[in-house]
Amino acid sequence: MRGTLFIVAAPSGAGKSSLVNACLARDPAIRLSISFTSRPPRPGERHAEHYHFIDAAGFEAMIEAGDFFECARVHGDWKGTARQSVEPQLAAGQDVLLEIDWQGARQVREKVPEAVSVFILPPSREALELRMRKRGQDSDEVIARRLAAAREEMSHFHEFDYVVVNEEFDTAVDELCAVFIASRLRRAQQAQRHHGLIEALLAESTPASD
Template identity: 55%
Template sequence: MAHSRGNLFILSAPSGAGKSSLINALLKKHADMKVSVSHTTRAPRPGENNAEHYHFVSVDEFKALIAKDDFFEWAQVFDNYYGTSKQAIESQLAAGIDVFLDIDWQGARQVREIVDDVKTIFILPPSKQELEQRLNNRGQDSAEIIAGRMAQAQSETSHYDEYDFVVVNDDFDTALSEIESVVIAQRLTLKAQTTRHQTLINELLK
């Protein structure tokens, strides 16, 4: 059985929809799936490790990578830069690992311009009320900050129709299963299976 190349996926969602929890649960179940580790110029927070949570680099290093066209997508958020390295993702895909990019709709647009066969998934909360409740349950944020996040969530959600698949995270296990189904379907495409089982197919057609 020939080695098959991994698939590239984008997962986007408004804050509070449960995207990070779904990604973490997915990776715990599947050793052959990874989430891309982005580059950033911001300082590590307590408990964050280099190359595990982010690749922490200086502004000069980041700008040098931009000049080398090393990023699928990058953005400046306030005073910090964030980017997705082509080289890091390519090496994982070549090893047969399915890679997930945890990025917003703007980053997704940039990646789609470069990668024809990337598959995109947008995660929705079950209702506006539930989303607000989840944001409130996080703890210390003021009503003003929550209102701002709700407005941002509405803005993010307005781009749902740019994605290939939409998953509503009402029941967590169901949402996780639906994301897994998308991944498995990509592994079973004609192109992937022809590469993986070329010897078998040739034998059957003799």
């Protein structure tokens, strides 16, 4: 049985990574695909754990070689998902989660129309700015640029199957996990997963002998 591809996208500062990590801790059946990026690591980020960090030239060489399942330029830097991180795992029945932006999500839906997509929204623009500032990693100029970009990113929420508002963290985690669970219970998935059971339940009964 083929695995399910989950997409989670959000504007910078909406708490996407924290929500995804909390859900993955609850649901070990989903494997997170680690993206590639051409930007340098932020404080506390580790190679192959948060991202695969490579320079722009290396990233563009991978694009030329057709190595990416999806890729896009985000805030001036390249980000992308390697084909090897997705296609073999889905074929083997493994559920895979992509933590990507709306541009990458659009590319993925073209290749995998049955992918399940979720967009994370902040409870307000003020909350979004506060979360960006709490990181303590960006200048006022960078934050202003990210806030302007966030408005454009959030305008694409309607392209996604589900929307979660990250106002109260634990509630948002519950809602995101509920999407994963409900997706596995769709009729087509259950019909494949429980093929033998359904055949047995629907089989005509043999009359009992006297």
